[in-house]
Amino acid sequence: MNPALTPVTGATTPALVLDDVTKTYGGTVAASSLDLTAAPGELVTLIGPSGCGKSTTLRLVAGLERPDAGTIRIAGDVVAGGRTWQPPERRRVGLVFQDHALFPHLTVAQNVAFGLDKMPRRERTARVGEVLELVRLGHLASRYPHELSGGEQQRVALARALAPRPAVVLLDEPFSSLDENLRAQVRADTVAVLRETGTTAMLVTHDQTEALSIGDRVVVMRDGVIEQADTPEKVFEAPATRFVASFMGDADFLPAHVRDALLTCEIGVVSTVPGWANCDVDVDVVLRPHEVALTLDPESKAHVVAVEYHGAFVLHTVQLASGRTLRSWQPHGVRHPVGTAVAVSVVPGITPTLLVGDEAVTQPPPPR
Numbered sequence: 001m002n003p004a005l006t007p008v009t010g011a012t013t014p015a016l017v018l019d020d021v022t023k024t025y026g027g028t029v030a031a032s033s034l035d036l037t038a039a040p041g042e043l044v045t046l047i048g049p050s051g052c053g054k055s056t057t058l059r060l061v062a063g064l065e066r067p068d069a070g071t072i073r074i075a076g077d078v079v080a081g082g083r084t085w086q087p088p089e090r091r092r093v094g095l096v097f098q099d100h101a102l103f104p105h106l107t108v109a110q111n112v113a114f115g116l117d118k119m120p121r122r123e124r125t126a127r128v129g130e131v132l133e134l135v136r137l138g139h140l141a142s143r144y145p146h147e148l149s150g151g152e153q154q155r156v157a158l159a160r161a162l163a164p165r166p167a168v169v170l171l172d173e174p175f176s177s178l179d180e181n182l183r184a185q186v187r188a189d190t191v192a193v194l195r196e197t198g199t200t201a202m203l204v205t206h207d208q209t210e211a212l213s214i215g216d217r218v219v220v221m222r223d224g225v226i227e228q229a230d231t232p233e234k235v236f237e238a239p240a241t242r243f244v245a246s247f248m249g250d251a252d253f254l255p256a257h258v259r260d261a262l263l264t265c266e267i268g269v270v271s272t273v274p275g276w277a278n279c280d281v282d283v284d285v286v287l288r289p290h291e292v293a294l295t296l297d298p299e300s301k302a303h304v305v306a307v308e309y310h311g312a313f314v315l316h317t318v319q320l321a322s323g324r325t326l327r328s329w330q331p332h333g334v335r336h337p338v339g340t341a342v343a344v345s346v347v348p349g350i351t352p353t354l355l356v357g358d359e360a361v362t363q364p365p366p367p368r
């Protein structure tokens with residue numbers, strides 16, 4: 001990493017802490033008792049349905065909204081909480097928005113220099129050159145925003161956010177105005193720059209794959225509440241709630257039973273459940289399409305009811321004898337026509353998530 005580009009944060013001090021932060025608008029609780037910590041250099045992705053409070057969370061950190069309660073710390077300093085209130089310009093945060101929000105009458109270099117007005121002129125010019133090189137736009141320094149592509153504008157917005165060496169960069173759906181092909185490239189470039197500079201970032205997205213693929217940690221929100229904040233693997237493979245299981249990827253739920261450490265449901269034995277010996281409990285099992293196997297079986301009461309071609313994989317929906325449906329990813333070359341009778345099982349070695357009510361359980365619930 002280039003030391004000149006390193007954001008100034010203490011190695012052990014979290015870059016960002018939200019402690020019991022709440023924000024309401026009239027009767028709407030947009031953020032409810034949020035607890036969240038980002039370590040220096042961490043990239044946190046925030047995801048959830050429309051209106052769940054993602055942008056509010058970002059705006060609270062940026063200082064564009066005041067919390068009703070709770071404390072926000074940036075690089076160890078309280079910026080909101082109790083009697084303390086730091087305005088946005090004193091918070092050491094960089095902002096990148098979906099629409100880039102560049103000043104149309106300023107050149108690329110002037111846009112990037114905008115937040116550096118307190119810096120001596122020579123230092124400022126050097127810094128602008130440095131961050132423009134970082135985003136590979138040094139050659140376009142004297143262009144105006146309307147003379148740039150969408151992807152280039154987004155890189156200018158990132159350069160402008162990084163120029164003052166913020167403790168945290170906040171990105172609100174930064175790629176959603178870009179078309180599909182460009183988005184993947186700009187996303188990869190942006191993440192590379194954040195990594196190279198060791199920048200702590202919080203990024204709001206609507207895109208599950210994006211949240212999982214770029215986040216060190218994924219924060220799933222619903223109705224102003226954090227449902228789960230975990231590594232991408234945990235969020236996908238061990239969702240904490242029914243909502244997280246279904247929101248972060250395709251998931252089907254079947255009533256199931258654990259007796260003496262054996263998990264069974266309508267399709268038969270699913271797996272063993274170590275540590276669940278001597279119990280006899282009803283649960284729901286979460287099954288993802290890549291965990292469901294199909295074999296041709298004319299005797300089976302299950303049959304294919306829908307087939308969707310997705311290119312590399314073909315999604316089969318199967319109706320079981322009970323009327324419930326399960327989905328199964330089949331490889332590119334496999335296509336069982338609608339009506340085909342199939343035996344359904346799970347692929348070997350899976351550790352499925354079990355739910356009691358809407359909560360995932362890893363221990364047998366206490367006897368009632």
Ligand SMILES: Nc1ncnc2c1ncn2[C@@H]1O[C@H](COP(=O)(O)OP(=O)(O)OP(=O)(O)O)[C@@H](O)[C@H]1O
Nearest residue numbers: 025028029030048049050051052053054055056057
């Ligand atoms: N300024 C405001 N005044 C009143 N209500 C607001 C205001 N800003 C947000 N809200 C409400 O707070 C809730 C959370 O909004 P927020 O914009 O944070 O959600 P979001 O998850 O970012 O949604 P989206 O994905 O649609 O952008 C919503 O119910 C919204 O209507």
